[in-house]
Amino acid sequence: MDIPYTVTARPDTGLYNAKVGIWLFLASEVMLFGGLFSSYIFLRVGADYPWPVHELGVTLGFVNTLVLIGSSVTVLLAWASLKLRKIAQFRLYMIITVLCAMTFMVIKSFEYRAKFAHYSVTLTDGTILTGHLPHGYELEFGDVKALNLTVAGKTSAVDADPVSYVLPYVKGDVPKFMTESGEEITLDAASFAKIKAEARAKAEAKAKADGLKEVPQWTVKLLPASPITFSVAPSKLLAKPAPGAKAISFRDGTMVEGMMLNDKMTLEVDGVDLRGTPDKEKSLAWNEHYLGTAWKKAFIEQRDHAAAHFKETYGDSRDPNKSATQQKHLFYLHIKSATPEAAHGEGGHKAEAHAPAEHGDAHASHHPEVHLERKDVHFFSNFTPKLNSFYAIYFTLTGLHGLHVVAGALVLAYFVIFNGRMLREDPERLANRVEVGGLFWHFVDLVWIFLFPLLYLL
C-alpha cells in the first residue's frame, strides 16, 4: 500500500506529510532550546560573580559560524540540484554539507579540549589564578602507619576494595603489608578476598553473639611491612583532606594513617583575576613565594594605564564601574611571559608583559610557575561545568547543539549514501526528504546564530 501525500501536497493543508512532521518537531526543538536560553538569561542576571565576558576564543567561534552558514547554503544547493536532476552536483553539495558539519565538530573538540586542560584556582582572599597544571595535581601522603579497611556487613555503596581504589596510587614498588595475625602479604585480589571473608565471618559471629539481626561492618587493620607513599589526586579521595592531615580516606572507605608530605599545587599561571579580591594590591598572588612584587608592579601599571585610557576616551561621561569590559581591563592581568618587564615603550599599550622566557629555550615555559599551599586554595577546577554557572550553561548549550549537529549530519549522510533506489524510482520524494533534512539543518544553524554572540561576544 502506498502512503499518500509523501510527494504531492494534501489538498486541505497544502503540505506533504514530512513537512508537517518536521515543523511540529522544530516547534518542540524551539521549546527545548528556549528553555535553555531562558536559563542562560537568569543565570547571568542572578550571578553573584563577574559574568565571564570575552572569555571564549572568538576566532574559532567565528569560523564555526561561517562553516555552519556555508553548510546551510550547500544543503539548499543540494536540494536545488536534485530538483533539477543534477545528481552529481546534488551528491557534491551534500558531501560538502556533511564535511562542514564534521569541521564544526572538530573545531568544537579543540575548544573543549583546551578548556579541559585549563585550570582556575580561587585563593582564600578571592583572587583567581588561571593556568595549567604541568604535573597534574596530586597529594603526596607517606610515612604510612596503618591501613584501616572497613568491610561492610551487608550490601553497601561503600565497601572496602583496596585493590581497585587504593593500590593504584602507591608510588614505586608493590607494597607489602602485615596482617593483625603477623602474616606478611602482598595485597592483591586473592589475598584481599581471604581477608574480606575472614572479616565477614568475624562480623557474623559477633552479630550472632550479640543477638543482632544485621551484620555490622568490620574494620581490618593492615600495617606496612615497607615504607609506602601515596600520590593521589584529591578527586580520588572520599573527602578533601585538611592541610597537614594525618589521615586520608579513599573512595572505598579505606582510611590510611600517616603524614601529608606534599600537598602543594604547581600552577603555570597565565592570568590573575582580581575582580573578586577586596584589596587587590594586597592579594595573595603577590606574595614573594607566589608571583612576587615584580608582577604586582606589572598589574598596577596595567590598571593605571587602562584607567587613564578609559578617562581619556570617555571623560566623565561613562562610569568605569558599570563597564564589565573595563573592569576586566583594570583587574585581569594576562600573563604571557615567564617574567614581567616594565610596561613602557613608544606608543605602547603594553598592558601585559611580553618578555621572552629567560634562557631562550624553545621548551621553556612562557608562564611563571607558582607552588600554591593548600591552605591558600579555596577552590580549583578546570574549565568545565563544575567551575561556575557560565561554564555549566556553556557546555549544556553547545554540547546539546553539537549533538544536534551530529544527528543532522548523520541524516544528511544517509540521504546521500543510501539513496540509490529512491533516486531511480521516486527522485521527487527524495528531494522532499532532503528539503525536510535541510529544514532541520537550518534550525541548527539558527540556534548557533544566537549562541555565538551570546556566549562568545556579549
Place this chain on the structure above:
Amino acid sequence: MADSPEEIKKAVRKILWIGGILAVCTVLTVWLSTVELATHGQNIIVGMILATIKAGLVALIFMHLNHEAKLIYKFLAFTLVFVTALFLLFYWSSLDPLVFKDFYAH
C-alpha cells in the same frame, strides 16, 4: 518553494546572496562587540538585534517561511505563545523570591 527549473535557478541566486549577507552580518557582529557602547546592556541589545536579523533571513528565506502554508504559521503561533510563557515564567518567579525571615537569627 519553487518548482519550475527557472524558479529554482532564481532561488539559487537568492540563496547565494543571502549566504553572503549572513557572512557579512557575522563580521559586523564580531566588530560591533569590540565597540564599547554606553552600557554593556546596549551592546547586548545591538548584538541580539543583529542576531535576530540573521535568524530572520534564515527562517524566511532558507526555511521559506515567507511563503509557507497557513498550517505551519498556526504551529509557529502556538510555539511563540509557549516560548513567551516559558521566558515569562522565569521572570515572574524572580518577582516572587523566597524569603526566609529570621533565617540567620540566633
